[in-house]
Amino acid sequence: xxxxxxxxxxxxxxxxxxxxxxxxxxxxxxxxxxxxxxxxxxxxxxxxxxxxxxxxxxxxxxxxxxxxxxxxxxxxxxxxxxxxxxxxxxxxxxxxxxxxxxxxxxxxxxxxxxxxxxxxxxxxxxxxxxxxxxxxxxxxxxxxxxxxxxxxxxxxxxxxxxxxxxxxxxxxxxxxxxxxxxxxxxxxxxxxxxxxxxxxxxxxxxxxxxxxxxxxxxxxxxxxxxxxxxxxxxxxxxxxxxxxxxxxxxxxxxxxxxxxxxxxxxx
Amino acid sequence: xxxxxxxxxxxxxxxxxxxxxxxxxxxxxxxxxxxxxxxxxxxxxxxxxxxxxxxxxxxxxxxxxxxxxxxxxxxxxxxxxxxxxxxxxxxxxxxxxxxxxxxxxxxxxxxxxxxxxxxxxxxxxxxxxxxxxxxxxxxxxxxxxxxxxxxxxxxxxxxxxxxxxxxxxxxxxxxxxxxxxxxxxxxxxxxxxxxxxxxxxxxxxxxxxxxxxxxxxxxxxxxxxxxxxxxxxxxxxxxxxxxxxxxxxxxxxxxxxxxxxxxxxxxxxxxxxxxxxxxxxxx
Amino acid sequence: xxxxxxxxxxxxxxxxxxxxxxxxxxxxxxxxxxxxxxxxxxxxxxxxxxxxxxxxxxxxxxxxxxxxxxxxxxxxxxxxxxxxxxxxxxxxxxxxxxxxxxxxxxxxxxxxxxxxxxxxxxxxxxxxxxxxxxxxxxxxxxxxxxxxxxxxxxxxxxxxxxxxxxxxxxxxxxxxxxxxxxxxxxxxxxxxxxxxxxxxxxxxxxxxxxxxxxxxxxxxxxxxxxxxxxxxxxxxxxxxxxxxxxxxxxxxxxxxxxxxxxxxxxxxxxxxxxxxxxxxxxxxxxxxxxxxxxxx
Numbered sequence: 001x002x003x004x005x006x007x008x009x010x011x012x013x014x015x016x017x018x019x020x021x022x023x024x025x026x027x028x029x030x031x032x033x034x035x036x037x038x039x040x041x042x043x044x045x046x047x048x049x050x051x052x053x054x055x056x057x058x059x060x061x062x063x064x065x066x067x068x069x070x071x072x073x074x075x076x077x078x079x080x081x082x083x084x085x086x087x088x089x090x091x092x093x094x095x096x097x098x099x100x101x102x103x104x105x106x107x108x109x110x111x112x113x114x115x116x117x118x119x120x121x122x123x124x125x126x127x128x129x130x131x132x133x134x135x136x137x138x139x140x141x142x143x144x145x146x147x148x149x150x151x152x153x154x155x156x157x158x159x160x161x162x163x164x165x166x167x168x169x170x171x172x173x174x175x176x177x178x179x180x181x182x183x184x185x186x187x188x189x190x191x192x193x194x195x196x197x198x199x200x201x202x203x204x205x206x207x208x209x210x211x212x213x214x215x216x217x218x219x220x221x222x223x224x225x226x227x228x229x230x231x232x233x234x235x236x237x238x239x240x241x242x243x244x245x246x247x248x249x250x251x252x253x254x255x256x257x258x259x260x261x262x263x264x265x266x267x
Numbered sequence: 268x269x270x271x272x273x274x275x276x277x278x279x280x281x282x283x284x285x286x287x288x289x290x291x292x293x294x295x296x297x298x299x300x301x302x303x304x305x306x307x308x309x310x311x312x313x314x315x316x317x318x319x320x321x322x323x324x325x326x327x328x329x330x331x332x333x334x335x336x337x338x339x340x341x342x343x344x345x346x347x348x349x350x351x352x353x354x355x356x357x358x359x360x361x362x363x364x365x366x367x368x369x370x371x372x373x374x375x376x377x378x379x380x381x382x383x384x385x386x387x388x389x390x391x392x393x394x395x396x397x398x399x400x401x402x403x404x405x406x407x408x409x410x411x412x413x414x415x416x417x418x419x420x421x422x423x424x425x426x427x428x429x430x431x432x433x434x435x436x437x438x439x440x441x442x443x444x445x446x447x448x449x450x451x452x453x454x455x456x457x458x459x460x461x462x463x464x465x466x467x468x469x470x471x472x473x474x475x476x477x478x479x480x481x482x483x484x485x486x487x488x489x490x491x492x493x494x495x496x497x498x499x500x501x502x503x504x505x506x507x508x509x510x511x512x513x514x515x516x517x518x519x520x521x522x523x524x525x526x527x528x529x530x531x532x533x534x535x536x537x538x539x540x541x542x543x544x545x546x547x548x549x550x
Numbered sequence: 551x552x553x554x555x556x557x558x559x560x561x562x563x564x565x566x567x568x569x570x571x572x573x574x575x576x577x578x579x580x581x582x583x584x585x586x587x588x589x590x591x592x593x594x595x596x597x598x599x600x601x602x603x604x605x606x607x608x609x610x611x612x613x614x615x616x617x618x619x620x621x622x623x624x625x626x627x628x629x630x631x632x633x634x635x636x637x638x639x640x641x642x643x644x645x646x647x648x649x650x651x652x653x654x655x656x657x658x659x660x661x662x663x664x665x666x667x668x669x670x671x672x673x674x675x676x677x678x679x680x681x682x683x684x685x686x687x688x689x690x691x692x693x694x695x696x697x698x699x700x701x702x703x704x705x706x707x708x709x710x711x712x713x714x715x716x717x718x719x720x721x722x723x724x725x726x727x728x729x730x731x732x733x734x735x736x737x738x739x740x741x742x743x744x745x746x747x748x749x750x751x752x753x754x755x756x757x758x759x760x761x762x763x764x765x766x767x768x769x770x771x772x773x774x775x776x777x778x779x780x781x782x783x784x785x786x787x788x789x790x791x792x793x794x795x796x797x798x799x800x801x802x803x804x805x806x807x808x809x810x811x812x813x814x815x816x817x818x819x820x821x822x823x824x825x826x827x828x829x830x831x832x833x834x835x836x837x838x839x840x841x842x843x844x845x846x
Contacts (some may be wrong), residue, residue, distance in 0.1 A: 096449030
């Protein structure tokens with residue numbers, strides 16, 4: 001099986017997404033198109049951790065949603081393990097779904113408030129809440145098995161995000177997209193969740209794309225980083241090079257703007 | 268924090284239990300009407316006309332809430348009237364809820380042409396004045412219990428449809444619905460496991476409210492003499508009759524009105540109480 | 551001893567459960583200086599800001615302690631008098647620029663209303679002042695901006711307007727409640743620089759509530775580290791970042807990511823440290839006796 005798997009888990013070329021701009025829609029006739037992604041190309045090798053960085057309006061969230069096919073691109077190709085999934089229908093996409101998972105930014109709104117943790121993790125497996133795989137997934141993310149009976153609102157932010165991770169890994173996916181998953185957390189839970197992710201990538205042989213507006217959390221986790229600005233990639237570099245020798249002015253601006261916890265480093 | 272929630276629960280507890288108690292009395296009265304009503308609700312006795320309630324001078328023993336101008340026992344008529352009210356509340360309420368909720372879920376979740384069709388239909392429907400619409404319908408369908416129930420369903424499904432559609436739209440935007448898609452759920456399964464449980468509390472609150480409204484609509488139709496035949500006691504019919512003799516015998520009007528008021532109020536309170544009690548998010 | 555803002559032994563609890571939210575908090579803020587209030591969510595840092603501005607939620611009751619604003623104890627005056635005092639001397643820069651402005655009103659009146667209503671200025675004077683402060687926060691074409699609605703402006707622009715609005719009445723104290731959390735890093739930098747600049751120019755005392763130690767190191771002179779409503783460390787920025795004294799605050803500093811250091815590892819706050827600080831809080835609770843005084 002390993003033989004016929006593609007080396008690159010994702011190959012994205014000239015990916016375009018545009019949406020109708022309803023704020024400038026004329027009274028009659030179609031609204032003008034607003035380009036969110038303007039022809040993006042990159043690859044993610046199997047086992048790599050790719051950082052996707054950019055400010056608000058850079059298109060990073062749209063890129064993520066398109067990669068897991070919550071949105072359909074308007075142009076370009078997007079190969080997942082050799083299959084072009086750019087325009088697959090919902091039904092054709094479904095068999096591939098367990099292999100491509102996502103962890104959402106806001107763990108409270110991404111967990112169904114009326115389902116227990118156990119049911120939330122079990123549902124994609126078509127299993128019951130007491131299935132051993134549920135306990136296993138919870139254990140993997142460092143939560144006791146009895147958390148399966150709790151509801152999301154009874155958990156702390158860090159714990160909820162762990163549930164989100166447990167749900168994603170329970171299906172044994174090959175690829176996980178993490179969309180700003182630590183931006184709502186306190187620094188101490190932030191470090192815990194990042195460490196957990198690092199451990200899972202190594203243990204489960206995951207490939208990960210990590211979307212963030214914050215370059216400081218990316219350095220440790222990612223092997224490669226792409227920097228997005230207004231729907232275009234302005235820099236695509238190995239993490240070390242990006243931090244040590246940023247090529248693009250915008251990357252330098254992003255790096256300079258990070259408030260390093262050190263009063264001697266002046267802005 | 269915990270204590271705050273506790274006190275909310277205690278308050279909703281009282282509300283839930285009081286409304287449940289009245290609804291139990293109401294349902295039992297309806298079911299056991301022939302056994303518990305002290306008199307035949309239709310038996311007339313002109314010698315006993317306009318007897319006052321038991322605690323007022325001039326009352327006759329056995330006629331607790333007095334009699335109307337034809338000498339019929341008010342209490343017995345209220346108890347028998349509960350039967351019609353109960354049937355209307357249950358059947359009309361449930362049928363309205365099912366029709367409206369299903370259309371609302373479909374419109375809100377699948378969007379597209381189904382949504383356009385259903386939403387336009389609702390818009391058109393709501394442009395008709397409801398009471399005139401009901402009277403028109405009864406005129407076409409003829410009077411009788413079935414016609415009343417049909418009229419309520421046909422008029423009121425839009426109430427559910429609009430609210431359920433809006434709530435479904437809100438829920439569809441939540442990340443857990445996206446998460447279900449990423450997990451590979453079919454559309455139908457997403458609707459059933461992710462959307463429905465989150466819309467259900469709204470549906471239940473609406474359903475209990477609708478049961479109360481159905482009772483009122485039936486009473487209104489009885490009041491204008493368009494509901495059930497006059498020899499079947501209904502609360503609306505009693506209120507209509509009581510109105511003519513309000514100065515001589517206020518009790519003929521007031522007691523069915525109280526029964527109607529308590530029933531409608533209890534349905535609404537019962538729905539809210541249930542929601543606060545059993546919704547895991549509010550609990 | 552006499553800061554412009556002096557909080558002494560402030561304790562607060564949740565009405566009903568009696569859960570303690572603030573535990574004998576002492577904070578001194580001299581005129582013209584900047585103090586950071588740092589802690590994780592639930593540490594009570596926003597609560598202190600709210601207490602100073604007199605906008606504590608109804609469910610929170612102050613058990614004891616004093617909040618002296620320019621020498622006057624806010625706990626001892628009537629609610630109307632308190633509102634007047636705070637309105638004249640203090641202002642807030644809120645967290646979320648998207649919800650802090652009323653979407654259905656133009657920008658102009660949202661800045662001038664406060665000046666007219668609380669300070670009793672004439673409309674003309676308030677409008678002139680609004681134009682002045684908008685220019686001061688480098689908003690281009692302030693006359694045009696005053697006629698716009700909030701949704702016509704970007705998040706960074708809205709935050710500038712809120713800053714202008716806070717400085718408009720020349721307050722002696724500003725409470726900034728996580729003012730840049732919702733913004734991009736590049737915008738955050740501009741906004742923080744702007745706040746520092748205005749604060750220095752006007753000699754305003756600034757109470758800066760944040761969870762980000764990086765931000766504290768850039769804008770504050772002193773800081774208070776909070777855990778469970780208790781100040782565990784009160785020190786200057788230089789001393790703190792050189793060598794934090796309390797175990798919890800040094801763990802918090804270690805957990806803050808540093809992108810400049812390639813060998814930096816992720817260090818979550820260790821269990822033992824959390825247990826130790828929780829035990830410390832419990833011990834001080836056990837020793838604590840309400841001194842009567844300002845109740846309710």
